[in-house]
Amino acid sequence: xxxxxxQVSRWYGNVVAVNxxxxxxxxxxxxxxxxxxxxxxxxxxxxxGFLAPSGGTVTLNGDRVWKxxxxxxxxxxxxxxxxxxxxxxxxxxxxxxxxxxGLSDPExxxxxxxATVEMEEPKDRRVETYSKGMRQRVKVAAAxxxxxxxxLLDEPFNGMDPRQRLHLMDLIRAMGTAGKTILFxxxxxxxxxxxxxxxxxxxxxxxAASGDFRDIRRLMTDRPHLFMIRSSDDRKLAAALIRDxxxxxxxxxxxxxxxxxxxxxxxxxxxxxxxxxxxxxxHQVSPADEDLESVFSYLINRSTG
Amino acid sequence: xxxxxxxxxxxxxxxxxxxxxxxxxxLALIALAVLFKLVGEGDQRTTVLLLQSFAxxxxxxxxxxxxxxxxxxxEIDDGTIIHLMSKPISRPVIIRTKFVVAVSLLxxxxxxxxxxxxxxxxxxxxxxxxxxxxxxxVAGIAYAALFLLLGVITxxxxxxGVIYALVWESLVGNLxxxxxRFSIQAWGQSVAGQITDSPFFRTDVTLGFAVPALIIVTLAxxxxxxxxxxxxSLTGDE
Numbered sequence: 001x002x003x004x005x006x007q008v009s010r011w012y013g014n015v016v017a018v019n020x021x022x023x024x025x026x027x028x029x030x031x032x033x034x035x036x037x038x039x040x041x042x043x044x045x046x047x048x049g050f051l052a053p054s055g056g057t058v059t060l061n062g063d064r065v066w067k068x069x070x071x072x073x074x075x076x077x078x079x080x081x082x083x084x085x086x087x088x089x090x091x092x093x094x095x096x097x098x099x100x101x102g103l104s105d106p107e108x109x110x111x112x113x114x115a116t117v118e119m120e121e122p123k124d125r126r127v128e129t130y131s132k133g134m135r136q137r138v139k140v141a142a143a144x145x146x147x148x149x150x151x152l153l154d155e156p157f158n159g160m161d162p163r164q165r166l167h168l169m170d171l172i173r174a175m176g177t178a179g180k181t182i183l184f185x186x187x188x189x190x191x192x193x194x195x196x197x198x199x200x201x202x203x204x205x206x207x208a209a210s211g212d213f214r215d216i217r218r219l220m221t222d223r224p225h226l227f228m229i230r231s232s233d234d235r236k237l238a239a240a241l242i243r244d245x246x247x248x249x250x251x252x253x254x255x256x257x258x259x260x261x262x263x264x265x266x267x268x269x270x271x272x273x274x275x276x277x278x279x280x281x282x283h284q285v286s287p288a289d290e291d292l293e294s295v296f297s298y299l300i301n302r303s304t305g
Numbered sequence: 306x307x308x309x310x311x312x313x314x315x316x317x318x319x320x321x322x323x324x325x326x327x328x329x330x331x332l333a334l335i336a337l338a339v340l341f342k343l344v345g346e347g348d349q350r351t352t353v354l355l356l357q358s359f360a361x362x363x364x365x366x367x368x369x370x371x372x373x374x375x376x377x378x379x380e381i382d383d384g385t386i387i388h389l390m391s392k393p394i395s396r397p398v399i400i401r402t403k404f405v406v407a408v409s410l411l412x413x414x415x416x417x418x419x420x421x422x423x424x425x426x427x428x429x430x431x432x433x434x435x436x437x438x439x440x441x442x443v444a445g446i447a448y449a450a451l452f453l454l455l456g457v458i459t460x461x462x463x464x465x466g467v468i469y470a471l472v473w474e475s476l477v478g479n480l481x482x483x484x485x486r487f488s489i490q491a492w493g494q495s496v497a498g499q500i501t502d503s504p505f506f507r508t509d510v511t512l513g514f515a516v517p518a519l520i521i522v523t524l525a526x527x528x529x530x531x532x533x534x535x536x537x538s539l540t541g542d543e
Contacts, residue, residue, distance in 0.1 A: 012540075045538075045539045045540075048391070050387070050390075050391075050537070050538065050539035051538045051539055051540070052536070052538065067535055067536065069390075069392075069393055069394060069395050069396065070393055071393075072391050072392050072393045073393045075391070077387070077391045079384065079387050079391075079539070081384040081387070082383070082384060082385075083383075083384040083385050083386075083387045083388055084385065084388070085313060085316075085317065085385050085388070087316055087317065087320050088313070088316070093388075096309050096312075096313060096388070097388065097392070099309045100307070100309050100310070100388075100389065100392035100394060101392055101393065102393070142388065143391075
């Protein structure tokens with residue numbers, strides 16, 4: 001099964017949340033990566049039939065998604081918002097999902113789904129007594145109860161402890177390997193590349209990059225990096241660095257050197273060698289722009305430039 | 306009708322503090338009826354006054370508001386409605402189910418107490434108890450549809466509902482006779498007036514107007530709510 005987005009845009013008044021996105025999500029695990037506010041949830045809601053595109057089309061195997069409740073036979077949705085009835089027990093919640101799908105053996109399906117997310121033991125407690133991670137897992141169980149070929153998860157790892165996170169990652173990977181079409185959104189690159197074979201990057205509503213995780217990692221690694229360096233002799237180190245093309249620009253500041261490295265890998269190898277040769281002791285080498293926002297802003301400038 | 310949707314809706318409404326609100330007014334009505342009976346005011350005039358000005362004019366619209374908006378608005382607010390909407394069930398079916406739940410609650414918490422209060426005071430005399438019970442039922446059906454619709458189209462359903470029920474129907478309706486033609490409460494009273502022949506009860510909206518109006522408000526409310534839910538958009542934090 002595949003989800004196809006063709007020139008999809010969504011705006012709220014004058015604010016453009018998603019801008020002319022075309023992509024196809026096929027079998028396997030796809031990560032939708034982007035900083036907070038990039039439009040990931042908006043895009044995911046349009047894929048899940050919970051938001052009408054302002055322009056373009058979203059289809060599931062050729063069928064229009066918007067205002068078509070039949071798609072939910074094939075889609076399992078794990079929304080980011082809690083969306084769980086606190087007064088029901090985990091068992092009642094998942095069982096209700098199975099019954100709403102009209103499954104022939106809802107009890108069996110609910111048992112299986114709860115076992116998949118390791119929630120058999122606390123299943124008879126009310127959902128309102130669950131931790132955030134447990135609620136997340138019970139939502140995943142409800143989304144999986146009808147064994148859908150397509151699974152959409154909005155920031156599924158939020159609020160999970162490391163063990164639960166690893167378990168859900170294994171589960172998603174296994175389902176992807178089994179041929180299900182899985183899309184999950186996240187703002188954490190490490191999270192996405194551990195699970196997804198394919199990554200779609202969304203920045204400021206635009207489709208900034210697409211490829212397997214190696215491509216995306218390379219894009220992010222090979223961009224210009226900004227380093228703050230403090231050493232025993234900043235001036236001497238600057239003079240040595242400026243001779244190499246991998247150091248694009250150097251600024252001597254009172255508290256150290258600011259170096260713009262145009263070729264990350266070459267620069268990373270060069271710096272210690274050079275310091276050693278010049279007899280300069282390095283006190284501190286720290287990336288000044290390693291936050292995700294600057295990585296994304298580089299990507300978006302690259303895609304629009 | 307979908308039984309799973311109905312079961313979840315009943316639990317959501319009856320399991321929360323809302324049930325206290327649903328019980329409070331009918332208990333007050335029956336307590337007042339008992340009180341009147343005890344002080345020897347159990348006559349037709351008092352009964353009509355109690356049922357007209359408390360049961361139909363105050364209790365019913367407020368219960369209609371609690372039940373009509375309560376079956377859907379909290380779920381839309383906290384996002385739990387997505388659990389129902391991400392299933393292969395048509396959205397109008399979800400609405401119709403929730404409408405039936407609201408009507409059943411109004412029948413239990415408004416119609417039955419209205420009948421009991423009337424019966425306690427005058428028995429089956431002049432068809433007062435039955436008349437007002439039927440009036441409460443038909444008006445309750447229309448209120449359920451109207452307030453369900455409000456619950457779907459606005460986050461301020463309760464405020465708008467209170468303004469409609471208390472300001473428009475009670476205040477304006479009492480001061481401006483023409484306004485009563487556009488009042489669910491007045492339509493319910495017209496139906497009640499057809500069944501009771503008590504000389505103490507007069508209605509000022511004709512049955513020929515009230516019955517079609519009740520039907521139109523009910524059908525249009527349920528239909529429109531279904532349409533609105535079908536185009537329901539989930540807007541994230543972004």
